[in-house]
Amino acid sequence: MKFTDSQRFYSVNNFLKEQFGKKMIKLSIEAGFTCPNRDGKLGYGGCKFCSSGGSGELASDIPSQINLLSDKWPNAGHLAYFQSHTNTYAPIDVLRSKYYAALSHPCIEGIVIATRPDCLDDQILDLLAEMNKDYFMWIELGLQTIHENTLTKMNIGYHLADYDKAIFELSRRNIRTVTHLILGLPEETERDMFDSLHYVTNSGIFGIKLHLMNIVSTSPLYKEMPNYVSFDSLDSYVDLVVAMLEEIPPDITIHRLTGDVPRNILISPEWSYKKRTILNAINKELRTRNTYQGAKLDI
Template sequence: MKFTDSQRFYSINTYLKGRFGKKMAKLSIEAGFTCPNRDGKVSYGGCKFCSSGGSGELASDISGQIRLLSDKWPNAGHLAYFQSHTNTYASVNVLRSKYYAALSHPEIEGIVIATRPDCLDDKILDLLAEINENHFMWIELGLQTIHEKTLNSMNIGYHLTDYDKAIYELSKRKIKTVTHLILGLPGETERDMFESLHHVTNSGIFGIKLHLMNIVSTSPLYREMPEYVSFDSLESYVDLVVRMIEEIPPDITIHRLTGDVPRKLLISPEWSYKKRTILNAINRELRIRDTFQGAKLNK
C-alpha cells in the first residue's frame, strides 16, 4: 500500500472500493443472538463495558438499514453486518439459516460476522469456510486486550489462548479476520495497549479496529466505576492513536479508530461522541507529523 498526503493509512473503505469498485456500506443487522457471557454458559451480566444492547444499538433489519443509509450513500453496495452480541452463538442450522437469508437479499454483496473467539467450534468453522468459498466475508473477533488481568477484571470470560486458536483455525480456512482492541480499559497502561497491538498485528489478521473506551449508562462498568474516564482529552487520545498507526503493518486494513456510541447513552469521555472531529484530528496530526501507517516499523 502506497500512502499519499491525503491518505496516510489503509482504510477499509479504500480496500472495499478497490474490491467492489464503489462505496460499500455495512448494514448492522439485529439477528436475535445473545452471548454466553450473559446467559450463564460462561458468566452473567456480559462484559463490564458492554451496553445492554450488546453494542448494537444502531442495528435493525436489512431493508430498514438500506432506507436509513440511502440518502447518505445512494449508490453504495451493501454488506450484511451481524453485529449485536455474539453472532456465532447458536446451532449450525440456525446460523446457516440466518446467514444465507441475509446473503439471499438482492441488495447484499457480502457478509461480516462479529463474534467471540471462544464461540467457533469445528462445525461453525466449516460453515464459515463454506460461505467464504462463494461469498465475500470477514469475521470480527472482539479480543479487546491480550492481558489476562484485564480480561478477568472486565468479566470478558475468554482468554488469549482462545483468540490465538481462533486465529489459527480461521487462517487455516483462508477466512479474513478483523480484531477489535479497546484503548483505555481500566488499569491498563500505554505499554499494555501497545503489547496488545503488537500481538494482534503479528497474528496474520486482515484488519484491526481500535475502540475508544467509552463509559455508557447501560453498562455494568458505569455502575461499578461511574467516575472513570479513559482519556482526559481528545488530544491525548489522538496522540496515542497516531503512534499506534505508525506501528501497524501497512497491509493491514484499518476499520475503526474510535467508537460509535449514541450520545444519549454516553457518560465519558464527554467529547467522544464527536466521531468526525476525532477522525479529522487524527488525519490532521498524521499530516503535521508527516507520518503514516507502518512508519515506525523496521527502524
C-alpha cells in the same frame, strides 16, 4: 502500500473500493443473538464495558438500514454486518438459516460476522469456510486486550489462548479476520495497549479496529466505576492512535479508530460522541507529523 497526503492509512473503505469498484456500506443487523457471558453458560451481565444492546444500538434489519443510509449513499453496495452480541452463538441450523437469508437479499454483496474467539467450534468454522468459498466475507473477533488480568476484571470470560486458536483455525481456512482492541481499559498502561497491538498485528490478521473505551449508562462498568474516564482529552487519545498507526503494518486494513456510541447513553469521555471531529484530528495530526501507517516499521 503507498500513502498520499490525504490518505495516510489503509482504510477498509479503500480496500472495499479496490474489491468492488464502488463505495460499500456495512448494514448493522440485529439477528436476535445473545452471548454466553449473558445467558449463564459462562456468566451473567456480559462484559463490564458492554452496553445492554450488546454494542449494537444502531443495528436493525436490512430494509431499515438501506432506507436509513440510501439518501447519503444512493449508489453504494451493501454488506450484511451481524454486529450485536455474539453472532456465532446459536445452533448450527439457526446460524445457517440467518446467514444465508441475509446473503439471499438482492442488495447484499457479502457478509461480516462479529463474534467472540471462544464461540467458533468445528461445525461453525466449516460453515464459515463454506460461505467464504462463494461469498465475500470477513470475521470480527472481539479480543479487546491480550492481558489476562484485564480479561478477568472486565468479566470477559475468554482467554488469549481462545484467540490464538480462533486465529489459527480461521487462517487455515483462508478466512479474513479483523481483531478488536479497546484503548483505555481500566488500569491498563500505554505499554499494555502497545503490547496488545503488537501481538495482534503479528497474528496474521486482515484488519484491526481500535475502540475508544467509552463508559455508557447501560453497562455494568458504569455502576462499578461511574467516574472513570479513559482519556482526559481528545488530544491525548489522538496522540496515542497516531503513534499506534505508525506501528501497524501497512497491509493491515484499518476498520475503526474510535468508538460509535449513541449520545443519549454516553457518560465518558464526554467528547467521544464527536466521531468526525476525532477522525479529522487524527488525520490532521498525521499530516502535521508527516507520518503514516507503518512509518516506524520503516526505520
